[in-house]
Amino acid sequence: MPVTVKTPDGASVEVDAGATAQQALQALGRIRGQVLAAKVDGAVRDLSTPLTDGATVEAVPADTDEGRQVLRHSVAHVLAQAVTDLWPAAKFAIGPPVTDGFYYDFDVAEPFTPDDLERIEARMREIVREGQPFARRELARDEALELFADQPYKAEIISGLDESEGAGTGAVSVYDNVRPDASVWPDLCRGPHVPTTKWIPAFKLERVAGAYWRGDERRPMLQRIYGTAWESRKALAAHLERQEQARQRDHRKLGRELDLLSFPDELGAGLAVWHPNGAAVRMQMEDYARAEHLRRGYRPVYTPHLGKSTLWEISGHLDFYAEAMYPPMEMDVHHGHAGVDYYPKPMNCPFHLLVYRSRTRSYRELPLRLFELGTVYRYERSGVLHGLLRSRGFTQDDSHLFCTPEQVVGEIRDCIAFTLDLYRDFGFADGPSRVALSTRPDKAATVGTHEGWAHAEASLREALDASGLDWIVDEGEGAFYGPKIDMHVTDAIGRAWQLTTIQVDFNMPERFGLTYAGADGSEHRPIMIHRALFGSLDRFFGILLEHYAGAFPTWLAPVQVVVVPVADRHAGYGGEVVSALRVAGLRAELDDSDDSMGAKIRRHQLAKVPYQLIVGDTEARARTVAVRPRAGDQRKDVPLDEVVAGLSEEVAARRAGT
């Protein structure tokens, strides 16, 4: 008996009962390019999945995020088969897809060497050539335990599976790779997978790292092999090229090479010291943030970097956020009496709430916009630390706005406008690449009233609409304490970074008992908005550094101009040029070292100094300079006044310059 299946865009077709998703998609004419899997009633499934009457079906092409996940997960199986072929004693654990690739964890006697990876890759290519099918079957739990009797990690996973998994049947699914000799290599897996290993167009193993089983340092250390896989050789090549670019731009590498900052061992993991070059850039960022906040009616506050447990109890951080906090310091221990625990602050908000409630407030004072460049300290496991992008201490451009319900829309609009100005000024002129509104979670227990949430979400929507930005809704992704907007930018090599968050909070004003006297004379609870535009200043600096590959625009560059005298006798005029530049507020240096001209120019070029000004006899006589920009052509005989004015204007306009 035929069944009817349809597509989300309204097409439908009749197919035989028992027809697979692949057959249905063919019948629907929806197989264009390489399709690796199918979305059946919204869930990604094997192409071989049989359809029931009324099912909705969609193609999952190879060149989509979902398609690549299926592909990468399938390659992970191939990797595990290759490893167990080569090391029959190896125990294999888990092998999920991750951003841009996949990994698989193995328990082996010796760590894998680079040579091992080559051998594994060669064996994987054979498996791909063999076109082994991925065949799904379901087993009862005890059958599965028997199948993986000599694979303790698989057995542990099976034993840990909830009875409700496998649609409550107690069954677990296994994918068998069927070899040419009809022998079977099974892996415990929910799927889905590509139909056969032939469908794998391009992959590469990348590196090995140690990883504790289940991330628990008490459990065995496994060997994690990372790889990547793509829908085509071309896409793989493009990915490897991006990776190489990213490696060249790595902010930790550039941080060393350009003498911007370092992470000294003596200091502890995830903590940086900023050298003068890095600090000069950061100071520009901070000056920008301070000036712009003041100009927009924010009011500065300063608060300490630590506070006692009472504060974190009131704020709820000790209940809900303790894992991300540094451990306590026990202060004022008196003999026979326990002391009081103090904690470095993971967030600035509780301190700003204390400022708000330091006296009574009236509606006339609202909106009250408190602003701080607040340095916070958060505990991250050492394994996940990554330079400035993920560290244990960073400075936020952190503001908390306290306002009446009527003021929310206006405040959010201003925040969005401020954000767009900031993106433009720091070189992301295209604005955010992703803007999302996260709404009230359905299931979680949330604080705040239904009306409160509805009003806040409506306000955020209205402000987003008014901004002219494209935005999407992350349904139910709000925090338990309020809805939020977040924004990503895409950098010069196409990577997306989350920066800005604008978050309504119904919780903190309640916890701290904030009020204001309304125009009606009675007490009201203010609405609180958390917002950080850079997010973390340190992380944003790291992103900028990679975005610009170290070649900061002139207004941000640590040294903006180096003056290079052709010979010793030109150092006097060179000094005058430096003075003229400094008087105009430019960061200028004279290079009067003994090196050759060529060596000097090369050095400053490597240091990515935006402009070198060369001065010799002609220039000294005519009070001109030869301008050698970091990129672009040299210009000769430019009058000194003109250079000073031009550079000042470039800095004031925050133009990218060279």
Next chain:
Amino acid sequence: MPVTVKTPDGASVEVDAGATAQQALQALGRIRGQVLAAKVDGAVRDLSTPLTDGATVEAVPADTDEGRQVLRHSVAHVLAQAVTDLWPAAKFAIGPPVTDGFYYDFDVAEPFTPDDLERIEARMREIVREGQPFARRELARDEALELFADQPYKAEIISGLDESEGAGTGAVSVYDNVRPDASVWPDLCRGPHVPTTKWIPAFKLERVAGAYWRGDERRPMLQRIYGTAWESRKALAAHLERQEQARQRDHRKLGRELDLLSFPDELGAGLAVWHPNGAAVRMQMEDYARAEHLRRGYRPVYTPHLGKSTLWEISGHLDFYAEAMYPPMEMDVHHGHAGVDYYPKPMNCPFHLLVYRSRTRSYRELPLRLFELGTVYRYERSGVLHGLLRSRGFTQDDSHLFCTPEQVVGEIRDCIAFTLDLYRDFGFADGPSRVALSTRPDKAATVGTHEGWAHAEASLREALDASGLDWIVDEGEGAFYGPKIDMHVTDAIGRAWQLTTIQVDFNMPERFGLTYAGADGSEHRPIMIHRALFGSLDRFFGILLEHYAGAFPTWLAPVQVVVVPVADRHAGYGGEVVSALRVAGLRAELDDSDDSMGAKIRRHQLAKVPYQLIVGDTEARARTVAVRPRAGDQRKDVPLDEVVAGLSEEVAARRAGT
């Protein structure tokens, strides 16, 4: 047989053997005004001390620091006698002179009440009227123990005295107050004292506080009575007036009244949050510091607020400074393994040393002047905390200069010049009231070579001489790691505050193994200079706040101008005036509240706003304002442009203004 005694200035006289210091001073004609004691061979003694042949003798007048100490110590005895007269069961402990006064500690069943203080003071006046002699005698230790058999604190002191005390005789000295009825009130005391209680011109009891015996919270809590005593009723009245002024100016009181900052309980003792008004002033101070450091060739760095124990072991802080550090946080505790201790930084120097040694250095880079507004955290017992003046966290304008030996003089000269500019700009135009050079300690084990110390001290002397300042030597008061200069200023009510320290350090460069490649191609150890000009920015803010009694000069004031419309219809023009002021960079607000003109003006006057600009019909028509300065007369019909230009100029010049 006569003996010859002399004065330090070369006079001499023959007196009978056994003549007292008082008799000798009379013979020498050196009793002018009230003389309370004598300095015999450099040590302050009772006037009744018999002189030996060849002794040097000087008068100790009542109106000198030494004279007041003798006086105050004597009044402390009178206090103790009065208390034991009134509370015969009271045990008395110690009663030393302190700055501007004295105290005495008592063990009594109930804390003293204000009424008790009045009764005690009345009894003290009787004792003074009675003119009880202070008679010194020496006792063997066991006799003394018997004398104070029912005074356990005295007994404990006697038992604790080293055998070498009392010139090795094992004797202890006691002063007897002899009452009119010839009964005796003895106190264990080294002296010296005034001859009789009649010699006490003016005193007052001030307050009571709890204090642990020997500062040890495991020992009994005693009742400490504080008092003051002076050489005349007039001097006492002047002191009380200064105290009242200081109370009015107390930065904690003004901090509340002017909404500058607060010390919320939830945060912990000694930690402040800066409200927008205080933060606005602080931001000016920070901007000033940043701009001036950059202008003078300092290079910014940023460093974290905590670091792991390795750093503090290398720096020596854990060996020598642990008591002033916060307790550790144990990070990265893995099961079965101890973690690593992290500490908030009590100083910035170790971090700056890490920046220095982040790469190799050449003599060409020196002097390297690293600068940070670095917030440090130091543990102070809660009992000694005093607002911003003594807190548990503060921000230093902290620099570390690394230079060659030849550069030391020049660097110190620049530091002194920088300091004088800063004092002038912040309202201490008279410059420092005390400048002292602390030289190498004689006895302590010091680091650094003899030549190093000699060179550094000579450099500091040369720089001080070149500065044109009056300066003194605090012989042997240098730290074990190097000599230093420190400077005090005197505030508007005559109190001296130590601010600036400029300190050579031979120790840290050694501990961190700092080097630079010299012009000779070999490795040298740089000289390191620590210096903080404000010292603590927070403390300096507190001092400024008290110095100005909250009336900050215009360039520092949180709000510089408030525009007050006469009626609602003038708010439009008022807004234009505010805009014009803000465009010129001035911190201006419009007061368009419903209050009456009089109420508004009073409020802004109380808030110590430097200027109020009143605008009504006449002003709106003529585009003028009526200028009402915080102090001085109102000026009418001043053109708006003129006001904006005048205020801008006043701010730029950092003039005190009104």
